[in-house]
Amino acid sequence: MHQIRRKPGTKTPNRGANEAASGSGVMTEMVYGAVPERGGEPILPKWWRTLDKWSMSCVLILFGIGLLLGLAASPPLAARNGFDPFHYVQRQAFFGGLAIVAMLLTSMMSPVLVRRLAVLGFLGAFVALALLPIFGTDFGKGAVRWYSLGFASVQPSEFLKPGFMVVAAWLFAASQEINGPPGRLWSFALCVAIVLMLVMQPDFGQACLVLFGWGVMYFVAGAPMLLLMAMAGVVVLGGMVAYSSSEHFARRIDGFLNPDVDPTTQLGYATNAIREGGLFGVGVGEGQVKWSLPDAHTDFIIAVAAEEYGLVLVLIIIALYASIVVRSLLRLMRERDMFLRLAGTGLACTFGVQAMINMGVAVRLLPAKGMTLPFVSYGGSSLIAGGIAVGMLLCFTRTRPQGELGDLLRGRG
Template sequence: MTEMVFGAAPARVGDPILPRWWRTIDRWSLTAVMMLFGVGLLLGLAASVPLAEKNGLPQFYYVTRQAVFGAVSIVVMVLISMLSPAQVRRLGVIGFGAAFVSLLLLPIFGTDFGKGAVRWFSFGFASVQPSEFLKPAFVVACAWAMSAAQQPAGPPGRAISFGAMVVVVLLLALQPDFGQASLVLFSWGVMYFVGGAPFLLLGGIAGLTAMGGWIAYHSSEHFARRIDGFLSADIDPRTQIGYATNAIQEGGFFGVGVGEGTVKWSLPDAHTDFIIAVAAEEYGLVLVAVIIVLYCTVVMRSMARLTAERDPFVRLAGAGLAAAFGVQALINMGVAVRLLPAKGMTLPFVSYGGSSVIASGIAVGALLALTRTRPQGQIGEILGRRAS
């Protein structure tokens, strides 16, 4: 007897790859991702034109580039989603090694593009942000280490993953990139919790994180300025948060109309970090609600399918990838409505950016690969065999 999640047909040996992939993939999540990318292009048509004109470029320069990045991302996502869990694990471990080395080289060869944080490698025609590619690879590598620890005479995988997390978070904080550091820490914490970590240990880690935030506040002017701005009772209308907040208020329920928004002319990051403000102003709460539902669809569908998974690696890696994807979207939108301090984080598949879009494609491709339906024994049968 086998249990097929959501009634999908089991893959038959010898089936062609594409039909087998289509039967076993989570088509709801795949559709939601494609819709998010479509929304990103729609918003890019409005948000990126002022920046292109300001930089003396063709009006749809950034939209065209986003379409190219998106096409590459979708192809990569589909190809990765066809992999087996073992292949995802190998790809993640190799990718983590490459991204980690890139992160170490940033202080030497990286640039900040005048933003005060060295996060990118510039190649003239394009730039790459290693931390974007590090996130999914880190999750997969740590899930492998944690799952290996559950094997008889296995390595101390939890300790290894904890050490990797501490090193990565410190490297990101030194850039400084506290947004990505918090995302890495959160995804690791989710995997550690799913893996059965005691609450006392998780509480201790939370305490250490709070202490780290206190140290960062008193040692980093960049970090302190953002926290002070967030805690301030008054909002400076000339800041990015001020412009974004006003745009969201002006949009109301149905928005001011397509092309009628003004925030895109005031915000330098309207096409990236504050793209949701453009959506709220021109299309209103209706489009914002649709975007939230699409992200929730991917996260909730993935988590639901993972509950039937028996493989510890698949369960841990899938939970970490789904959590990172959802929380990144939550942070981006939370910053725009001033529920969270400004962190400079993109909205997956919607914001402009080659590194962000392609890395999101890699992460979701791995998530789709891990949540594909596979024959698995009924949990009652497994417990019955163990009891007998």
């Protein structure tokens, strides 16, 4: 037998050490869901391997349902406005296509690039929101929320939400570093400024949504419960002040608290449509609410779904939203990077709560808010901003290496 000669000074490999290192890697993967890096792997295969495919599939299904409901809800409005029967469906397909492209491209980016672009987008949307009282329009709806571009309109608050969630998460994470900035204070100041500008429009729904997203991130970052309770009290006090000083806000609250629903109002039409739909609906194209509701294709699209397709389709829509939120939060629980965890949590919870508010208004569980159902309602700004927000969420929830378990135990994670 030939003996293997080794160079002087070369140590014999320690088999036990190799097995221990391998075991540590397996343990890390079991605990954190880590996936080892593959050097030189192309972008597309790596993106597909680490992506939450179920959540992306749920988003695509929601968009398909939105087009289906748009075919039912928008022709009456197009006829009233003198357009082709499928004018709004074609526009929804166009803006939805842009939203899907934005979602896919954003999900392929690195978290650092997403954060940088989100900061720039937030600054632009913040300035646009501040200039709305001067250059904005209300389109006869009593709230100055849009910029009219002639061929389309832009609502800055829709693009501000995902940018703010990322910026606030960045500030929260930076504040926990040694000698870090007072990120919590800065993020709170930004949140208050945004809420005040939204209330001035008035847009209380978006203001509550921004405040909720910030509060969720602050809770995950370790906010004291007493402070959160105090903030809830301030919100209630602010609602009382808004009720006494804003006729728009008071009218909606009074309409919600009134036990008798006026059948000629939007809530009355929506409530009756949901009641008529029953379990399986009245049939495709047989619904009547779309002829009475001016916002049947936007804020009250779920009423069209309930009337024509019944409770079955509504439950499917709820399950799709719940799947996206729950799967995202479960994946974020394994994330060790504080910024990714906070930003992803803020985006996921805001996405889910917006859907819950829209459907809650339609069934009269909440006061009227004027908020779209993500990826289902018609609206260019809502669709594109939603695509960007979900793209950020898919980017932050991609499976990535989480480091060695020993680093975490030694406090170096």
